[in-house]
Amino acid sequence: MNEASTETVLSIRDLNVALPKGADRALAVEDVSYEVKRGEIMCVVGESGSGKSMAANAVMGLLPKGVRATQGEILFEGQNLLALTEKQHRALRGLKIGMIFQEPMTALNPLMRVGAQIAEVFEAHGQFTAKERQDRALELLIEVGIPQPEKAIRAYPFELSGGQRQRVMIAMALALEPILLIADEPTTALDVTTQAQILELIRDLQQRRGMSVMFITHDFGVVAEIANRVCVMRHGQIVELGEAKAVLENPQDSYTQALIAAIPSNAVPPHRETSQVAPLLEIKQLNKVFRSRGGLFKPAREVRALEDVSLTLARGETVGIVGESGSGKSTLGRCVVRLEHPDSGELLLDGVNLSQLKGDALRRERHRVQMIFQDPYASLNPRTKVGMAIAQGPIANGTSKATALKQAGELLDMVGLGASAVERFPHEFSGGQRQRIGIARALALNPELIVADEAVSALDVSIQAQVLELLEELKQRLSLSLLFITHDLRVAAHICDRIVVMQHGRIVEQGSAEQIFLAPREAYTQDLLKAIPGREAPVAATA
Amino acid sequence: MSFFARFAQNRGALVGLIILLVIIAMAILAPLLFPESPWRMVQRPFLPPLSQDGFPLGTDTMGRNVASGLMHGAWVSLLIGLVSTSVALLIGVPLGAIAGYYGGIIDDVLMRFTEFFQTIPNFALAIVLVAIMQPSITSIVLAIAIVSWPPVARLVRAEFMSLRNREYVEAARLVGQSNTTIILRQILPNTLSPIIVLASLMVATAILLESALSFLGLGDPNVMSWGYMIGAARTVIRQAWWLSFFPGVAILLTVLALNLVGEGLDDALNPKLSRER
Numbered sequence: 001m002n003e004a005s006t007e008t009v010l011s012i013r014d015l016n017v018a019l020p021k022g023a024d025r026a027l028a029v030e031d032v033s034y035e036v037k038r039g040e041i042m043c044v045v046g047e048s049g050s051g052k053s054m055a056a057n058a059v060m061g062l063l064p065k066g067v068r069a070t071q072g073e074i075l076f077e078g079q080n081l082l083a084l085t086e087k088q089h090r091a092l093r094g095l096k097i098g099m100i101f102q103e104p105m106t107a108l109n110p111l112m113r114v115g116a117q118i119a120e121v122f123e124a125h126g127q128f129t130a131k132e133r134q135d136r137a138l139e140l141l142i143e144v145g146i147p148q149p150e151k152a153i154r155a156y157p158f159e160l161s162g163g164q165r166q167r168v169m170i171a172m173a174l175a176l177e178p179i180l181l182i183a184d185e186p187t188t189a190l191d192v193t194t195q196a197q198i199l200e201l202i203r204d205l206q207q208r209r210g211m212s213v214m215f216i217t218h219d220f221g222v223v224a225e226i227a228n229r230v231c232v233m234r235h236g237q238i239v240e241l242g243e244a245k246a247v248l249e250n251p252q253d254s255y256t257q258a259l260i261a262a263i264p265s266n267a268v269p270p271h272r273e274t275s276q277v278a279p280l281l282e283i284k285q286l287n288k289v290f291r292s293r294g295g296l297f298k299p300a301r302e303v304r305a306l307e308d309v310s311l312t313l314a315r316g317e318t319v320g321i322v323g324e325s326g327s328g329k330s331t332l333g334r335c336v337v338r339l340e341h342p343d344s345g346e347l348l349l350d351g352v353n354l355s356q357l358k359g360d361a362l363r364r365e366r367h368r369v370q371m372i373f374q375d376p377y378a379s380l381n382p383r384t385k386v387g388m389a390i391a392q393g394p395i396a397n398g399t400s401k402a403t404a405l406k407q408a409g410e411l412l413d414m415v416g417l418g419a420s421a422v423e424r425f426p427h428e429f430s431g432g433q434r435q436r437i438g439i440a441r442a443l444a445l446n447p448e449l450i451v452a453d454e455a456v457s458a459l460d461v462s463i464q465a466q467v468l469e470l471l472e473e474l475k476q477r478l479s480l481s482l483l484f485i486t487h488d489l490r491v492a493a494h495i496c497d498r499i500v501v502m503q504h505g506r507i508v509e510q511g512s513a514e515q516i517f518l519a520p521r522e523a524y525t526q527d528l529l530k531a532i533p534g535r536e537a538p539v540a541a542t543a
Numbered sequence: 544m545s546f547f548a549r550f551a552q553n554r555g556a557l558v559g560l561i562i563l564l565v566i567i568a569m570a571i572l573a574p575l576l577f578p579e580s581p582w583r584m585v586q587r588p589f590l591p592p593l594s595q596d597g598f599p600l601g602t603d604t605m606g607r608n609v610a611s612g613l614m615h616g617a618w619v620s621l622l623i624g625l626v627s628t629s630v631a632l633l634i635g636v637p638l639g640a641i642a643g644y645y646g647g648i649i650d651d652v653l654m655r656f657t658e659f660f661q662t663i664p665n666f667a668l669a670i671v672l673v674a675i676m677q678p679s680i681t682s683i684v685l686a687i688a689i690v691s692w693p694p695v696a697r698l699v700r701a702e703f704m705s706l707r708n709r710e711y712v713e714a715a716r717l718v719g720q721s722n723t724t725i726i727l728r729q730i731l732p733n734t735l736s737p738i739i740v741l742a743s744l745m746v747a748t749a750i751l752l753e754s755a756l757s758f759l760g761l762g763d764p765n766v767m768s769w770g771y772m773i774g775a776a777r778t779v780i781r782q783a784w785w786l787s788f789f790p791g792v793a794i795l796l797t798v799l800a801l802n803l804v805g806e807g808l809d810d811a812l813n814p815k816l817s818r819e820r
Binding site: 337339363364367373374375378379380381382383384389438444445 | 709711713718720724732812813
């Protein structure tokens, strides 16, 4: 990384940002001061609700309605940004300060061609003629490394992949050669390999143009990968600020230490005894094809989600299914719990073939395989009390309501929420707590196998660690078998005995966690491992 | 917090409820305050409001007491609005729920059936139905219900389609709940908000539809309704504004009250809002 100069580009001083009345705290950001120097990448790290994005929004003048900066100043090129009028602020946005957002899917206008969207940036600031704008747009697309830029410029956003869309977003942010680029979780929604490419692109562009970057993230792996300096935030306050290397190697504050420690280890996974007992689940030659109905003018589309997938899972074992989006890993999980109907192949659970069961026969077997869902907000019915959400399974299987509710209380106790949670509604709980409710629900039917589909992906790292710990503990106590589906190799390494790597609906490689991490045989697995952010950094090795 | 306490937190809902209670009281008290039939001609026609004791709202083209008509009419208008909406919901909600939940051929068949009703203009169909069945309260209620259920079915279907693949519904399927339980316990409660809003508007439309039918002379000849009063006053609107004004205000207030109450019900039934406020 190039040496950052001492010249300050952006300086935030004693900033307070007040939340509207009735929010969970009075100030989103409290007494925050930090600087971004010319040509450096400043990472602002924190968990959700830490106020890390609020400061950036204040810089852009894009604070949500009802939220105001009440104290301090933000100096950019000698101007106090907080004192600017909306019109002055607008002139600055895009021209001097560029911004990239988290969701490349929603940040682009779905009805506008990519080229036109980039050209719009110039238009908004009244630069160039229409022809020149198009030429510039093409140059930018080439610069951000989009494959086939001549074609991409005429493409609509839905024709591009997530990574390509994020590149378009970056091209738009860079269009007017801003001095400062604010990137708000730009890689969170992307696959690891894509994330690695985008991070490299940002670093590359930053060095080539001598820009300053304010990079907001929750991931210390990303920090290790990209940052010159780090600012760690919690509850709206800065807990630690310093050179990236120093903070990562020798964190001073206990919260930073906890955060770094909470990153699931990506070094050598511990050696685990793989049991040789009879397999609980045998998947043989499973196939699933999704077909979309063709219309008058469009041909039917076929997506081969699973192709000849075979694997076994022993009693008491945790098998991780790892892959990027579109690899078919979720479809596999959904076939195992029979939310999807596989086209062919066998799903033998203790000798019973689940794959061809239907109707009532299927319903009677359902209690044996349960699932923990990804989204803790969508997986609980907002109008059903927590106790009932857990008890509904046993009730559907013939337990009386009173007994089922009593059991629900015990289960809630077991997952660390306390039996009193029975009477409350899901919205009264945080994401991590809701995921515990999801686990309790999955346990309510005493299943033999639990499928966890990205069960911790939506959670903050420190919460993630707690939930993983809980799963591990419950697994030991109840001798459960677990099929753990994740895109995050670090999480897989943390919890799995064996790992199966999938790509394009096929199994690329499978083996013990140790073997996959230390001696991956296939090129794709090696790529995946290489793409883990912060892998070579000292954090990884010590964690 | 009790259900009513949560309901009462919404000020508008409380106002709506009070208006509604007043209208219901009017309907109940009508035979006591005005024991004579509202159809009887009691004074000279076109008496303006407040011009003579005993006729606070004046008299109509035939010398009938407007105040009496208004109070007797409250009963019919409310009855027709509420009953026909209930019937429409009873037809539309199950159809929409089944179509949306099962999809595929079942959905195709049910939706073509729904569209069959939607292709005929509402009012024309209602006229035909009432004409065939002979004008009476029952036939009017039925006709209104038959023409107004398709939007309910479509709304419920759309809600079900978007909710049926939510993770909590999948979770319910996974624990072995039957389709009926999933429809009734998991999905239906989450479609209540739009249904309540639609229903409160439908009551309003039903009252107006009945007015239109009475206006065409297809109302029940034995009962006075607000719709009939407005219809009869239409030709003299410039000479005697009060004849259409008072029943019009009554319809307006009823519809407004129902909307407010609907909104309050929605808030009270929504666990999230109820605890945050």
